[in-house]
Amino acid sequence: MENNKTTNILIVxxxxxxxxxxxxxxxxxxxxxxxxxxxxxxxxxxQRGGVVTSHIKFGKKVHSPIVPYGQTDILISFEIAxxxxxxxxxxxxxxxxxxxxxxxxxxxxxxxxxxxxxPAADLKRKVHHLVVMDADEIARxxxxxxxxxxxxxGGISHSLEFAPSLWEDVIRNRVKAKFVxxxxxxxxRGRELAKEA
Amino acid sequence: MRxxxxxxxxxxxxxxxxxxxxxxxxxxxxxxxxLETLAEDYRxxxxxxxxxxxxxxxxxxxxxxxxGRALVTMKHVGLNVAADPFMTFAYTGVNAGFVVxxxxxxxxxxxQNEQDNRFFAKFAQVPFLEPSDSQEAKDxxxxxxxxxxxxxxxxxxRLTTRIxxxxxxxxxxxxxxxPESGFKRDMQKYVMIPANAKRRHVVVxxxxxxxxxxxxxxxxxxxxxxxxxxGIITGGIAYEYAKDNLPNADYFKIGxxxxxxxxxxxRFVASHKIALVIEELEPYYEEIINAAGIKVEGKKYxxxxxxxxxxxxxxxxxxxxxxxxxxxxxxxxxxxxxxxPILCPGCPHxxxxxxxxxxxxxxxxxxxxxxxxxxxxxxxLDSCICMGASIGNAIGIDKVRGHPKGTVAVIGDSxxxxxxxxGLLDAVYNKSNVTIIILDNRVTAMTGGQQHPATGFTLMGExxxxxxxxxxxxxxxxxxxxxxxxxxxxxxxxxIEAEIGRPGPSVxxxxxxxxxxxxxxxxxxxxxxAEDCNGCSACFRIGCPAIAPSKEMTKHNRPKAVIDPVLCxxxxxxxxxxxxxxxxxxxxxxxxx
Numbered sequence: 068m069e070n071n072k073t074t075n076i077l078i079v080x081x082x083x084x085x086x087x088x089x090x091x092x093x094x095x096x097x098x099x100x101x102x103x104x105x106x107x108x109x110x111x112x113x114q115r116g117g118v119v120t121s122h123i124k125f126g127k128k129v130h131s132p133i134v135p136y137g138q139t140d141i142l143i144s145f146e147i148a149x150x151x152x153x154x155x156x157x158x159x160x161x162x163x164x165x166x167x168x169x170x171x172x173x174x175x176x177x178x179x180x181x182x183x184x185x186p187a188a189d190l191k192r193k194v195h196h197l198v199v200m201d202a203d204e205i206a207r208x209x210x211x212x213x214x215x216x217x218x219x220x221g222g223i224s225h226s227l228e229f230a231p232s233l234w235e236d237v238i239r240n241r242v243k244a245k246f247v248x249x250x251x252x253x254x255x256r257g258r259e260l261a262k263e264a
Numbered sequence: 265m266r267x268x269x270x271x272x273x274x275x276x277x278x279x280x281x282x283x284x285x286x287x288x289x290x291x292x293x294x295x296x297x298x299l300e301t302l303a304e305d306y307r308x309x310x311x312x313x314x315x316x317x318x319x320x321x322x323x324x325x326x327x328x329x330x331x332g333r334a335l336v337t338m339k340h341v342g343l344n345v346a347a348d349p350f351m352t353f354a355y356t357g358v359n360a361g362f363v364v365x366x367x368x369x370x371x372x373x374x375x376q377n378e379q380d381n382r383f384f385a386k387f388a389q390v391p392f393l394e395p396s397d398s399q400e401a402k403d404x405x406x407x408x409x410x411x412x413x414x415x416x417x418x419x420x421x422r423l424t425t426r427i428x429x430x431x432x433x434x435x436x437x438x439x440x441x442x443p444e445s446g447f448k449r450d451m452q453k454y455v456m457i458p459a460n461a462k463r464r465h466v467v468v469x470x471x472x473x474x475x476x477x478x479x480x481x482x483x484x485x486x487x488x489x490x491x492x493x494x495g496i497i498t499g500g501i502a503y504e505y506a507k508d509n510l511p512n513a514d515y516f517k518i519g520x521x522x523x524x525x526x527x528x529x530x531r532f533v534a535s536h537k538i539a540l541v542i543e544e545l546e547p548y549y550e551e552i553i554n555a556a557g558i559k560v561e562g563k564k565y566x567x568x569x570x571x572x573x574x575x576x577x578x579x580x581x582x583x584x585x586x587x588x589x590x591x592x593x594x595x596x597x598x599x600x601x602x603x604x605p606i607l608c609p610g611c612p613h614x615x616x617x618x619x620x621x622x623x624x625x626x627x628x629x630x631x632x633x634x635x636x637x638x639x640x641x642x643x644x645l646d647s648c649i650c651m652g653a654s655i656g657n658a659i660g661i662d663k664v665r666g667h668p669k670g671t672v673a674v675i676g677d678s679x680x681x682x683x684x685x686x687g688l689l690d691a692v693y694n695k696s697n698v699t700i701i702i703l704d705n706r707v708t709a710m711t712g713g714q715q716h717p718a719t720g721f722t723l724m725g726e727x728x729x730x731x732x733x734x735x736x737x738x739x740x741x742x743x744x745x746x747x748x749x750x751x752x753x754x755x756x757x758x759x760i761e762a763e764i765g766r767p768g769p770s771v772x773x774x775x776x777x778x779x780x781x782x783x784x785x786x787x788x789x790x791x792x793x794a795e796d797c798n799g800c801s802a803c804f805r806i807g808c809p810a811i812a813p814s815k816e817m818t819k820h821n822r823p824k825a826v827i828d829p830v831l832c833x834x835x836x837x838x839x840x841x842x843x844x845x846x847x848x849x850x851x852x853x854x855x856x857x
Contacts, residue, residue, distance in 0.1 A: 081603065091268075098268050098433060105397070106268075107430035109373045115605035115636060116809050130507040131574050132397075132430035135591065152600050171812045172603050174640055176804045176823075180601035212830065 073126035074227075075134040079153045080145030081170050082116050085216035088241070089143070090121035092220060095237045096229050097125035107132035116172065118149060141226055143219055146170050147186040147199070154193050163194045164222040164261065166202035166215055198222055198261050205256050211246075214253040221257020231258070269434045271427040274398040275335075275365060276301035277434065278405025279309060282361070283442040285332030287311040288320045290682065291711040292339030293374035294428035295367035299337055300714075303723045313715060313723045316651070316682040317342035321349045321364065328362040329454060331445035333409055340368040340381045341650065345683070347384075350418070354388040355464040356454050357416035357471075360445060361409035366392075367423045370544050371571040374710075376631070376648065378570070380545040385420040385522045389468050391475055392420035392521050393484065396503045398432035404519065406437070407484065411520075415471055415478070422521070424544065426501045426571060476523045484519035487532060494586060495536030497529065497549060497560065502542045505577040509587065518549065526556045533558050540565070540584060544572045604639050609810040610785065610833025612776035613703050615750035616674060617642045618806055618837065619757045625764060626667035628657035630684070632676035633710045634703050641807045651679055655687030658698040670764035673700045678708040678716040681731065685740070691769040692741040699763045699770045702733055703750075705778040713781030737771040750774040753840040779833050787834030789850050790827055796846035797824040803838040803847065811838060 076093065080086040087108065094106045102125040109120075122134040139157045144150035144165035157163060167187070175182045183189060187199050200222050206214040217238065224234060235251055242250050269277065275298050279287055287302050287309055289295065302311040314320035317338040324336035338346060343366050350364070366384065369375040385392035393408050395401040401423065408419040452460050479485060492514045498506050499518035506515070516532045518524070533539040533553075541550040541562030550562035565580035566572065578590035607614050617637040620627050621644040629635055629648040638645040647657050658673035660666075675684045680702050691698055708714040715721045720730040737745045744766060748759045756774075763770035779785045792803075794814065799822030803811050810831035813823035827838070829850055839847040 082605070094268055094431060098266075103433060104268060105430060105432045107426060109425060109429060115608060115633065116603070117605035118603050129432075131501075131504040132426065132432070133505075133573055135508075135574050138591070148600060149603075170809075172601065173606060173804065173807045173809055173811065174604065175601040176801075176811070176813045182601060 073124050073129055074141075075139045076123040076141045076143070077134050077139045077153060077156050078121040078123070078143045078145075079149045080119050081149065082119050084119070084145040085213060086119045086121050086145060089216035089220055090123055092217075092234075092237050092241050094123050094125070095241070096234050097123070099233055099237060100229050102126060103129045105129045105132035118152070120153070141223055143223055145215060145219065147190075148183055151183060151186045151189055154190060157194065160195065162196040162198075162223070162226050163190065164198045164200065164219060165190070166200055166219060168203050168215070200257065200260055202257070205260070206253065209249060209253055209256070211249060214249065217250045217253040218257035221254040221259075222261040224254070224258050225261055265436050266433055267436065268431050269398045269402070270297065270429055270431045271395065271398050271401040271423055272297035272367075272429070273301045274402035274434050275405050275421070275423070276306060277436060278402040279335045280306045281402070281437050281439050282406045282409040283333055283440045284309050284335045284409070285360070286324065286327035287335040287337070288314055288323045288327075289337030289365075290314055290317045290320050290342055291678075291708050291714040292317075292342050292367070293711055294369060294423070294425040295337045295339045295342070295365055296711045296714065297428070298335075298365060299723060303725070307724065311723055315717055317346040318348060321346035321353075324362060324364070325349060325353050328358045328360045330447045331360050333361040333442070335363050335365070335405075337365040338367070339375065340366055340379055341375060341377065343381055343384055345651065350384075351388050352456050352461075353418050354390045355456060355461055355468055357464075357467070358412055358418060359448060361412035362418045363405065363408040363412060363421055364418060365421050365423060367425070367428050368545075369425050371425065373425055376650065378545060380548060381420070381422055382521055382548045383546065385422070389472055390417050390420060391415070391523070392422050393519055394422045394500045394521050395427055395519070396500055396517070397427070398430070398434050400519065401427060402434050402436070404484070406440075411478075415475055417471060417475075422500075424501055472523060476525075479520050479523050479525040480528050482520055485525045485528065486517050486519070487528075488515040488517065490514055493537040495532055495539045496542055497532070497539065497553070498542040499549070500544060502544050502572055502577070505572055505574045506542045508574045509578050509581055521549070524549065524552050526553070526558070529553055530556070530558050533560060538584075538586065540586070542566055542572075542577060542580070605636055606639065606807060606809055607633065607636050607642070608779055609808050609831045610779040610835040612705055612750040612774055612778070612835075613637065614642070614806060614808065614835075615753055615756050615837055616701055616703060616774060617644050618753060618841070619760055620644055620672060620674075622757060623669065623761060623764070625669045625760075626658075626661055626671045628654040628661065628671065628673045630654040630673070630675040630679045631710075632679050632703075634674055634676060637674070641805050645674075652683030652687055655684055655691060655698070655700055658700070659687070659691055659694065659696045662696050662698050671698050672760065672764065673698055674703055675700065676709070677702060677704040677706060677718055677733070678714075680733075681717050685736070688737065688742065688769070688771070689740050696769050697767055699760060699772065701760070702771060702773045704733060704773050704775065707778045707781050709778045709781060713778070733771075733773050737773075742769055742771050744768065744770040745773070746770070747773045747775050750776050751835050751837060753837060779835075785833060788852075789829040789832035789834050790836065790839055790847050791829065791850045792825045792827055793846045793848060794824055796844050798844050798846070799824050800843065801825075802841045802843065806837060806841060808838060
């Protein structure tokens with residue numbers, strides 16, 4: 068990664084999925100790696116099951132905290148239809164890591180709106196560098212459904228230059244002591260899985 | 265130390281470094297986290313939630329009079345509530361420094377309007393400062409207190425959602441050591457009877473002259489010279505968007521926005537071939553600059569609606585002929601279903617809306633989570649104007665007999681305490697026939713779970729007295745006061761129906777706490793017995809995120825329902841509307857798994 072270039076990352080999901088914690092960990096890791104960092108998201112209504120989008124930018128000097136449309140290097144999605152909603156923010160050779168999670172809102176139960184049948188197939192047509200992870204399943208295996216965000220961070224960690232130890236330091240600082248081990252495990256599983264894919 | 269802080273966290277840090285003695289406010293997106301950060305991380309500063317912004321502002325004035333630096337926080341519309349003390353405190357001036365945060369919400373991410381409060385500072389003739397990132401938010405908080413004491417004036421620190429909720433790296437400083445000070449009696453200065461106020465108005469205008477000179481000299485208004493013939497005049501977040509697009513232009517960056525440094529701007533404009541103002545929302549800078557006979561353009565190219573973005577700024581620059589191409593495009597999303605915010609699974613407000621919809625009455629609404637009752641599939645709300653408005657609105661509809669079936673006001677606990685009590689008093693005094701439902705979920709939920717005068721705890725976590733809504737309503741003269749369980753659909757229906765038929769005002773108080781805050785409430789989840797489900801969709805229409813259509817269809821090719829056991833809180837409302845009784849509690853043994 069060139070030193071004077073800004074890296075643009077977008078994290079999307081649904082209110083309550085832990086998007087904000089993931090973007091905190093990612094931003095702090097970038098700061099610890101010596102970059103200027105800005106991140107932005109809107110709180111409030113989004114807590115109530117709405118779409119949550121977090122923008123993260125890092126580089127030598129960052130001005131606007133908002134990632135420009137069509138210029139996202141890495142898109143991380145916690146919900147597969149949300150990946151589809153956000154996919155056009157990616158630049159041409161951008162990378163997408165998404166969880167398989169489906170969250171169908173009540174509004175899509177009325178017949179007026181339709182939740183896509185196979186969002187993964189739609190994504191495949193649009194994105195070359197695509198990783199679809201069954202993060203829910205891994206989280207359940209590890210014993211806590213809330214681990215999805217750390218698993219996804221592991222999943223994108225190959226695409227960034229930060230050493231795994233740097234990530235792990237930040238995770239240790241950011242999560243409660245009794246959850247550190249399981250989060251580190253989740254990060255490692257995500258990292259492993261994305262490597263295979 | 266260098267830390268990654270949001271604009272709000274940076275303001276809290278700034279308060280510490282400025283030696284603030286008292287911080288006070290009322291929760292409101294995007295301002296809420298300032299006081300939460302103070303109460304959590306900087307406990308040497310006394311901080312409190314007040315019942316509303318007007319009281320908060322007045323408490324802040326008191327602290328200033330008493331010799332302690334005071335920080336008062338609120339969202340933009342909160343300053344409307346506090347406008348009364350604000351406008352007159354501008355006359356008296358301060359003893360110790362006084363800074364009010366106005367956190368504006370361009371784009372209305374979580375607000376009912378997007379008023380531009382820079383005009384409010386000008387209206388009150390007090391200075392405002394506006395940061396462009398977290399570092400400036402911290403630095404300008406400290407600076408604002410110095411300016412407040414230097415010019416004997418309250419100071420507005422204007423934030424916007426994008427500043428409050430974005431994070432950036434902040435270099436922290438050391439807290440200042442302030443000399444001891446206390447209350448000083450000065451009746452001519454602080455007692456605003458007409459004779460004194462007339463003298464103070466003169467002082468306000470003299471102060472304005474002095475501040476104009478300061479504005480010309482201060483580094484808060486800085487010129488960035490890159491040798492370009494394009495000169496951009498900008499401030500706040502718009503500065504960052506402009507820098508993204510035109511890194512090599514010259515900049516006049518405004519940090520001290522009232523009064524403006526017009527002579528410095530005149531020289532800047534004169535020395536550039538092109539001079540453009542880029543500002544979010546209203547043409548505040550543009551109008552003042554043009555009125556001074558300095559020719560600039562701005563809103564001709566940049567929208568007055570919503571937030572700006574790097575792309576919107578690029579589009580404006582393209583239209584102004586400064587750049588050839590605007591990269592990227594605004595969101596042209598996949599044709600997907602929308603995902604509006606929605607009442608949570610198990611939200612006690614749901615039961616009230618189900619009953620109101622069934623009764624077909626007019627429903628005046630208020631500010632809080634329950635405003636979400638307007639969205640599909642509940643779609644049952646007739647007004648939402650401002651904090652506390654539901655009760656006055658209902659009284660007015662009732663007085664002109666606007667709705668044949670009667671009028672019901674719905675208002676949350678925190679909103680009722682904020683500005684519903686006087687409305688209720690009006691209903692009693694003027695013999696209104698309205699029914700008022702206080703949706704008491706025992707927390708300020710919409711803004712993330714803050715304490716208020718009925719939760720039993722202060723912002724700093726101390727136990728305290730808590731208001732009893734039943735006693736309060738009775739004391740105001742309401743004869744018919746009922747507590748009901750919003751999870752009891754029939755009970756809600758019967759109580760509301762009886763009360764709308766009864767002459768005189770009634771108060772119905774729902775008695776279930778928020779399922780998310782302060783702690784997550786999970787009872788045994790429910791499930792759909794697929795063979796009993798007839799696909800009638802009654803449970804879909806209550807708008808619960810835990811209920812979804814199953815892949816399994818009925819013989820009439822309608823989807824059956826399925827309940828997500830992880831999301832379901834066991835509130836039982838769906839089971840109460842299920843005619844074939846297909847919704848039952850998950851059996852104990854299965855739940856244990």
